[in-house]
Amino acid sequence: MVLEATMICIDNSEWMRNGDYAPSRFQAQADAINLICGAKTQSNPENTVGVLTMAGNGVRVLVTPTSDLGKILSCIHGLVVGGEANLTAAIQVAQLALKHRQNKRQQQRIIVFAGSPIKYDNKTLEAIGRKLKKNSVALDVVNFGESDDGKPEKLEALITAVNNNDSSHIVHVPAGQNALSDVLISTPIVTGDGDEGSGFVAAASVAAAGGGGLSGFDFGVDPNVDPELALALRISMEEERARQEAAAKRAAEQAAEQEKVRELASGSRDDTMAEPVSNSTLMVDDKGHNLTSQDDEAALLEQALAMSMDVAKSGTAPVVDTDMSDATVDDQELAYALQMSVQDSARDMSSQSEMSKVLEDQSFVSSILNSLPGVDPNDPSLKDLLASLQGESEPQQKQKEDKPEEDHDD
């Protein structure tokens, strides 16, 4: 949310008639400018943006730095393409416009759209860059359009001369499928330095990239736009996380025991049983933003939970298995192990399913309680209540539930 005054230099020279950026270079530029203006004014309400044209009859300031977005957009509206761009004069005029900004506390920034070929040599450009750096003006360059020999290098030299602490950036946009504004959305020119990720950018990037680039908000949904959806997503995420954490702890506990069973048993069945456990640990590591894939894993997770719970309870069972395997043939040991686990699971499944339901509810309840403003989950009376809800669960499990609760504490 850095306070900034920005001057945007538009290239409206003859080279902008070309259609290699859809619909025309000039139109792509105008869309990109709309995007940048919106992002700047959204990220900090006191930011100001101004616009000038580099070609036409000469460098002309269309609007001095203002925070009124409508004024900025309307003055881009009637622009005509023609003439030749004068980069050095444009930068000097932009610097002057920024010098006379009303709020002296704003940082100064110039954004140049360099579409036409550059006729200046490196020395001149570097001198300009040093002057900008001396007056602590940052410079962003969008290199698109004409790509004659030496243009990218010249612009890189300019940025190196201006750059102070990585505040200046350059983006090269080749002609092709992607629109200019789509390419710019993910660059620091629009998103700003550091981890700004404004809501505007997050929402725009979700729309453009189909949910891929979540820079701002956790679920690609702006809480300002849709608070109920954001809240529901957050609660279900926390519930899932609590479940995964509990499963991970149990999985880690009996991972050592599972290891023994796995390396001795050659049957595929045991491997598949072990896999849901390893899957669940993988899922815990990859606490992804993808809620849909959890549905597929949920069934496996349930299975793993049941398996791990009965292993935790009857800790001697796998030990017995490994002892047996020493004496017997692999297939027989496999069959015996299967029998034992099936018996155990059949016995415990009924009680486990109820308990797991209660557990789920309990973690859900605890996450709800945590999000309530006046409730302190560490309140002893509350803890007693929750403990009674759990019924006959072991103190071990209650400990694990307390840990996820504490993790949720904000």
Next chain:
Amino acid sequence: MSCLHDHSCEDHNCSADWSLHTHIDLSKVSALNEAVAGSVKSVFKPWNRRLDTSEGFLESNDGDPELLVFIPFTSDVKIKSISVVGGSGGTSPSKMRAFINRDGIDFSDAQNMQPVQEWDLNENLQGLLEYQTRYSRFQGVGNLTLHFPDNFGGDTTQIYYIGLKGEATQLKRDVVATIVYEITPNPSDHKTRADAGSLAHVE
């Protein structure tokens, strides 16, 4: 207009004199053409630490000896004299120009404007030289801008310490920020005690 201390510094507590640095609003101190952003803050410290460079020093960009330092104060001050400790090997500044109570000066402004006072500096590696001001012009200073246009031939200009001697008043020269202007006056907004008891009022 420089003078050397004419007493031995063990007897007299020089630190107490150079106390204006405590009235500087350090968070808003800024400099133009500094090589490391924010290094200008290390230049304002107590007098007995004036040669201490452990927290860094102010250096200009390579090949460009100009420096511009903007110093806002937390209350209005009266500045009696200024001391500047520069670097060795020609990196000390050779001239100093001061501007008062002006916001947002940059190099082109500084070069064109007439300063309130300017001095020719000598190399002052021990920090014993001080430059007196025309005191009548330095009353009620809310912020001070120092422009160092040149140095003694070095590639960059280095400044280790800037000391200010003077007095602080408790007044603050504030910009008028929170006044509500009326387009048309509404008498009911301007009740006086005499009106409070009367029966008539205007809606």
